[in-house]
Amino acid sequence: MRFSKVLLALVVALVAFALVAPAAMAAKPSVDKWKPAFDYSKAKYKIKVSNVSHPAIKGVYAGFAIRDALWKATNGQIYFEYLPFSMLGGEVEVLNQLQMGAIQGMAVSSVASTNLGPRMGLVNLPFLVNSYEKLDKFIANKKLFQHFLDGMEHQGIMGLDVTAYGRYGWATTIPVKNIADAKKVKFRIAEAAVNKLLYKAWGFNPVVMPWPDVPTALKQGVITGLDHTLIVCYLTKKFEVAKNFTPVNYAQGLFIWIFNQKWFKSLPADLQTTFKKVVNEQCAIYRNECKAQEAAAKKGAMEKSGVKFWDLSAADLETLRVQGNVVHQQFAKEIGPQYLGEVQKLLGYKITRDMGAKK
Secondary structure, rough: OHHHHHHHHHHHHHHHHHHHHHHOOOOOOHHHHOOOOOOOOOOOOOOOOOEEOOOOOHHHHHHHHHHHHHHHHHHOEEEEEEEOOOOOOOHHEEEEEEEOOOOOEEEEEEEHHHHHOOHHHHHHOOOOOOOHHHHHHHOOOOHHHHHHHHHHHHHHHHEEEEEEEEEEEEOOOOOOOOHHHHHHOOOEEEEOOHHHHHHHHHOOEEEEEOHHHHHHHHOOOOOOOOEHHHHHHHHHHHHHOOOOOEEOOEEEEEEEEEEEHHHOOOOHHHHHHHHHHHHHHHHHHHHHHHHHHHHHHHHHHOOOOOOOEEOOOOOHHHHHHHHHHHHHHHHHHHHHHHHHHHHHHOOOOOOHHHHHHHH
């Protein structure tokens, strides 16, 4: 009898654990820390806006700044419900939701934007918009920048501005000091056409994977490296596993703030003007903070996470640039050859005969 009671208690405990544990393990990230300081229940217009990453990144936090500034500028007429942390799903999934009108906005990463706007792959082309100075120069040219932002217009989606999340490099579990080392790494890359073409041109070993799947894959060794920025790797704790970083700086990571055009046009004209103005103002503020955040992330990665930094030689960087030019050529049709040529000229990207010869 005593044994039966013990057995029954054990079974009850196991059942309770089975019911509670999955819920605990499936706990979603919370935005409670960034709750609005106002009552939005009576807002006339409500908008849901998604992002995959962490608000500790200045370019991601911009969404909360837009929310608060928009509330003030519209006298409480528009509530901008901002949901980072992949709370609405991975980027490809959310892009589809946005296109269908299930949500109204998204800060999409530049690497994923090509799924609905191939022209937006422009900023992912290697060694083109790959510095803060070049990004500023590109944005300052209103004609060329607006053409970039209009890359999803045919999908019923409008682009308003960009924020940044740093320059791309490699976070790896083994030191990568040269191209030969890089070829030993299983790099996670985004679900994006430009990245697939680039890693093929480089002859590396990429694994295409949604961002929410990365932490588990990295811990289990499914991947041994990340193609991402220093800021993102540091703030999302990827350096707990990957203790090396090689700053290739071949591209500038951007979040493109895009919105469902039908929803936007449903707003009164004065609110449309205010909406654009607020998004532009806040994006400019938080975009300008990216460079300082990258420097702080490097210091923190070295001092707090014990990350070692490795620089590729000038010869290796030139090899990557030469090989990467194939991507410029192959993607020119998607972007528009004339448009691409104008941006290349603006930013000083030179295509020489030697590049083809070295390939």
